[in-house]
Amino acid sequence: MLIRKLLYFTEPQHVEVREERLSAPGNDQVRVQSILSAISPGTEMLVYRGQFPDLPVDANIQSLGGKFAYPLAYGYACVGRVAEIGRAVSAEWQDKLVFSFQPHCSQFIASPEALLPLPDLFSAETACFLPNTETAVNLVQDAAPILGERVLVLGQGIIGLLTTALLAEFPLESLVCADMYALRRQAAMSLGAQAVLDPACAEFSDLARSFLKSGADVTLELSGSPAALNSAIALTAFSGRVVIGSWYGQKPAAIDLGGSFHRSRLRLISSQVSSIAPELSARWDKARRFEVAWHALRRLCPEKWITHRFALDDAPMAYRILDEKPGDAIQMIFEY
Numbered sequence: 583m584l585i586r587k588l589l590y591f592t593e594p595q596h597v598e599v600r601e602e603r604l605s606a607p608g609n610d611q612v613r614v615q616s617i618l619s620a621i622s623p624g625t626e627m628l629v630y631r632g633q634f635p636d637l638p639v640d641a642n643i644q645s646l647g648g649k650f651a652y653p654l655a656y657g658y659a660c661v662g663r664v665a666e667i668g669r670a671v672s673a674e675w676q677d678k679l680v681f682s683f684q685p686h687c688s689q690f691i692a693s694p695e696a697l698l699p700l701p702d703l704f705s706a707e708t709a710c711f712l713p714n715t716e717t718a719v720n721l722v723q724d725a726a727p728i729l730g731e732r733v734l735v736l737g738q739g740i741i742g743l744l745t746t747a748l749l750a751e752f753p754l755e756s757l758v759c760a761d762m763y764a765l766r767r768q769a770a771m772s773l774g775a776q777a778v779l780d781p782a783c784a785e786f787s788d789l790a791r792s793f794l795k796s797g798a799d800v801t802l803e804l805s806g807s808p809a810a811l812n813s814a815i816a817l818t819a820f821s822g823r824v825v826i827g828s829w830y831g832q833k834p835a836a837i838d839l840g841g842s843f844h845r846s847r848l849r850l851i852s853s854q855v856s857s858i859a860p861e862l863s864a865r866w867d868k869a870r871r872f873e874v875a876w877h878a879l880r881r882l883c884p885e886k887w888i889t890h891r892f893a894l895d896d897a898p899m900a901y902r903i904l905d906e907k908p909g910d911a912i913q914m915i916f917e918y
Contacts (some may be wrong), residue, residue: 584613589686589897589916590653594632595905597897606666607691612675613666614697616918619686620659620710623739623904623911624806628831629656630901635831655685661706662918664697665689681709684895688918697761701876707885710915711744716875717827717855717886718744723742723862723871724853725749725800725825732756734790734798734817736781737805738766740887740913741827743773745802747882752772758793760813761805762907768888781805781813790817803828808835815843833908890914 584604591597607613628634634650664678671694680697684690701707718741727733730775733754735746738761746759750773759770760779770778777793779786791797797819803810814824815838837843858866889912892900900914 584689586690587639587688587894588653588655589657589894591629592653595901596629597632597901598896599894604689604691607668607671609668609670611668611691611693612664612671612697613689613691614660614662614680614682614684615665615689616660616662616684616687617679617706618661618710618915618917619657619684620714621657621900621904621914621916622659622714623908624741625829626901627904627908628829629654629805630884630905633831633833637786641646657686657688658683660684660687660690661700661709662689663802679704679706679709683713686801686897686916688894696851698872701880703877704876705885707888707915708879708883710873711740711879711913712875713855714740715744715879715882716776716871717741718748719871719875719878720855721802721804721825721853722748722784722861723866724851724859725802725823727752727754727800729753730755732794732797732819733758733774734794734801734814735759736801736803736810736814737761737807737828738763738770738778738883739806739865742766742802742804743769743912744878744882744884745804745827746770746775747773747884748878756793756795758790760790762884765889765909769912772877781810787813787817794819796820798822800825806830808833808837811835812838815839815846815848816841818848821847821849823851824847825853827853830855840874865890884913887912888915891917893917 586604586865679700690790757775759775760781767778800823801818804823806828894916
């Protein structure tokens with residue numbers, strides 16, 4: 583009899599690791615032994631704090647069925663090795679390193695179609711950043727930066743860092759970033775931005791404008807803080823774009839639309855990785871975007887941003903740090 587460990591969010595500020603029976607793989611399935619899984623701090627903190635809305639979890643991820651409701655097994659960045667294959671599965675899958683959108687668990691059953699083989703020479707540490715890198719690719723595609731534009735990125739968590747790194751590859755006039763935590767600002771310093779600022783600084787707006795001149799052509803709000811939307815609006819130039827990549831959950835966003843926004847003809851753009859932007863969907867699909875993300879991972883080597891490694895049994899400590907001391911961490915992973 584197979585037993586696996588699976589992480590559950592059980593109520594606000596509480597997680598527990600449960601042992602469950604795992605059936606053998608069916609004829610067209612495989613069993614994957616997890617090597618590591620990455621915590622997605624933004625989304626998982628909404629789940630941990632009970633700030634999720636009454637919505638389906640994600641119809642595009644088969645392993646995450648149902649609605650956001652406790653108890654909830656959650657997570658979507660697991661890397662493992664195929665340990666057992668069903669009779670109808672090609673032998674080439676045996677022992678293959680794979681990525682899968684799975685909750686945090688020690689092993690799981692899946693069909694080969696739900697697995698992404700790791701490219702040659704990829705480590706598990708690099709591959710666990712695939713979902714967040716795909717998100718960063720999607721954000722850049724939605725922002726659609728133009729040669730010589732001025733770009734502002736609010737938030738330098740793991741999504742912000744990956745997005746900044748991709749934007750730094752464009753021939754922009756200026757790239758300005760902001761984050762309230764010193765560790766994240768330090769990580770962003772080496773990515774090619776002209777400035778990495780503290781939004782809590784009294785001179786923040788003036789400092790940002792000194793680099794952005796008349797304002798940002800495009801601002802990406804990735805901080806997870808609804809209050810940052812007003813900074814995004816205030817620092818974006820006439821007819822500019824504000825790409826909102828943060829998911830606020832139940833946190834209310836008190837947006838000031840009575841000031842500069844009204845006369846500035848700004849566009850607020852919702853960006854979410856579960857789908858392809860309609861204007862791209864005739865040429866782009868998830869497979870093509872994943873290919874771009876794999877290439878980006880090879881260039882960016884984001885495993886350097888792993889700050890904490892935990893056994894799954896120590897999950898309560900990991901989430902407590904993210905909840906109470908978010909400035910101490912960038913990327914946390916569970917090792918199995």
